[in-house]
Amino acid sequence: MKSKIDPKIIVGLVLAVGILLLTAAASFWSIRGLGVQTRRVEHTYQVMQQVANVTAVLKDAQAGVRGYILTGDTAYLRPFSLATNELPNSLERLDKLTADNSTQQARLDSLRGLVEQEFRILRPLTQLTSSMSKSAMQTSLDTDRQTLRQVRSLYNRIQTQEMALLAQRSATQEVFAKATPIVVLVSAVLAVLIVVWLVVKIVQELADNRRLQSELADINAEVSLRIAQIRALAEQVVQGDYSVKITDTAEDNLGGLAASLNRMTQTLDASFSALEKRNQELDQFAYVASHDLKAPLRGVTTIVKWIEDELSEELSPKLRTYLDQMKGRLSRLEDLINGLLAYARVGRTAQTATQVDVGQLLREVAELVVPPDFTLRTSSDMPVFLTNRLGLQQVFTNLLSNAVKYHHRGAGQLEVSCRDTGRFYEFRVQDDGPGIAPEYHHKIFLLFQTLRDRHTAESTGIGLSIVQKIIDEHQGSIRVESAPGQGTGFIFTWPK
Template identity: 60%
Template structure:
């Protein structure tokens, strides 16, 4: 199984780290054992030294007693008492040091018994007013000498045992003193060899990777150039140039993409050519519709007016009602034709950018569509925009005329307000009319949709559709906030920088 560079590096470092860890463990164990054996050796020396000192103190105590017996000088007794306390302390220290050696503990106990016997004999000689004959004193002294020899013998046994133990511990200490540096040197050598091997392997891998990176860099540069060509084609397509082509004959994914893009641009060129022809036909149709339909429509309106003027005395009340209904239907038909033409032309006419003082524009719309019975509140803080005046005027015209047309009292208050956002302004046109139920908030923006009976209001159902289409062209939004009986607020956004200006 082929391993990648990272895996090899990690594996090599893991092996090196493992060897170093084993080296550290082996060195630690060797050094620890060496330290243990060193402590054991030191312990043995301390035991021998303490035993020698204790034996020496017993001998010194015996000398003090003899000195007192010969000179009757009591100063000898002070040193004697001090020696006795030191001997007892030595026994306590030896008890602690020999606790792990039962045989030595037995010997030490036997030696303690002998030392006590020795001191008991010396106490007999030191008692005041003692009634001891010369022969008895000699016997006590002889017994003391025998006890002292036994103490020396026991001391030699203890010392010999400790020396035997010392020899064994010195041997083990020498072993670990020899093994420890060898272990460290061997382990360090292995670690260095493994590190050098790993370094060599990594160097080879890095060299191979550098060569591969150079090859990939060359391929990446060529690919970037080809992608740049594709991006340039995409930008030209966005700007409306559908005749652009890519000269890329490579048999790879980018080459296939270039071929597909060339086919796409050719298809777009053909499609947009056909679309331009359709638009021209639609413009011609709109002109013909406007001219040919409006002419007979105006003729019918004129005939109705003649009938009302010339036959005013002969018309019954019902006939007058019929003629009034006819004039309303004819007016709605004319509005419908005008609305359809306006809806069809949205987005297909060139927008003219100019400075627009929104407050002035709203006042002009008010004069055109808001009757005197309505009060229109216009704030003085409406912004100054560089945008298509006609499009914004159509939005305000339709919203204000709707607020008037669908008001249930024939009079009321309309409020226009504005809030500034980061990239757009949010305008609100609110009225105190009958309101709209939430289930109709989306429906009212569909073409030919109206919430009132067509027999009671001459509505085409196109006004809000025109508003929605204009705002879609501007990449803006519109929404309704309304409840039945609580008035209606249309809230729409308008960009600070128009879509046309961005394209420029």
């Protein structure tokens, strides 16, 4: 019997898997959002840092050029040289960092223009010659101051925009930073609760299964015991004891079967008691038939013989014919009585199993029923086995005597062979007589059926009926194979 899983456990497993997947997705979304916002905050800091760096480098370059103008020392031009190499790279990095912000891109374009303008102003100042007048120099320095003022103003606008973005992104980052541990914690708590619930349900299911298995084992042991009682009753019935009873009063199928078997054994006991009584009456009838019926027959036969002996000279040929017919009828009647007694007694006598040598048994039967002018051949592989000798002897006696009786010539050939078929031996009794037409094959085993003239003394029609009854009593089978002019073969099986 297959145990079924509680549907609640299946639903719980599906729910647990669903919640775990949901919490995993929520955790992934929260952590991913936190990472995105963190990168955006870092991106804002990088933009601010790069803008501040551009402004600072440009301011250092201006200060260095002014120091050079005042002192004439070329060491002050070093910041300008550094700015010439560094500012294009910084502007390029800023362009990449603000690629997703069109407003900042526009400001960056303005910043790039101001830086180029500043370089155009400062570059001539780094190459002082006597040809530049003081007024031209003063104009360049004034223009430089205005350009740097515009750079600072643009720097402030960029910083203000980035600070606004920083505040927005920091707020979003803070939301994700707070939500992520909450989501993870809630997911873990839900998972733990579901796992605990599942463990409790599984433990209960296992306990229920163990209890059910224990109950089933007890029921199985009880059923096995009751079935053993039924089997014991059946075995006793097979052995012929019909008085047994089963003490099983349970109101279930086995209890009903036990009650039915009790009624069956009670009925069988009554039936076999009645049958035993009928058999005793049949035995009494056989005794009466063998003594009370045969005695008058023998008396009439004796009277006929006296008439033939004492009045032989006074008997006319016609009267002698009548007397011969009377003797034939009396002889046939006696044979019929003997045949009926033999048929009635088949299966009712005790069957004693003895070691039987079939070859030796056939030689003994042949001495009784096979005339000298007939030839009997037997195969060399006749078995020796434990069986009912009297029953097998009766079968061979009737079959061989029939083969002799119904032979159309004065002499003939008889053959008996044997074949092992597993649980049975298959014997074949074959003759070379006139054969039997196929339309009579099913009739010859019927009681009183004969293919000879009914007035023939030796043809009672009981012999093959006795053979079939004996073989049936031993759970064997018999059949005939024959055709006119081809002899007759009787094939029968006999259990080992």
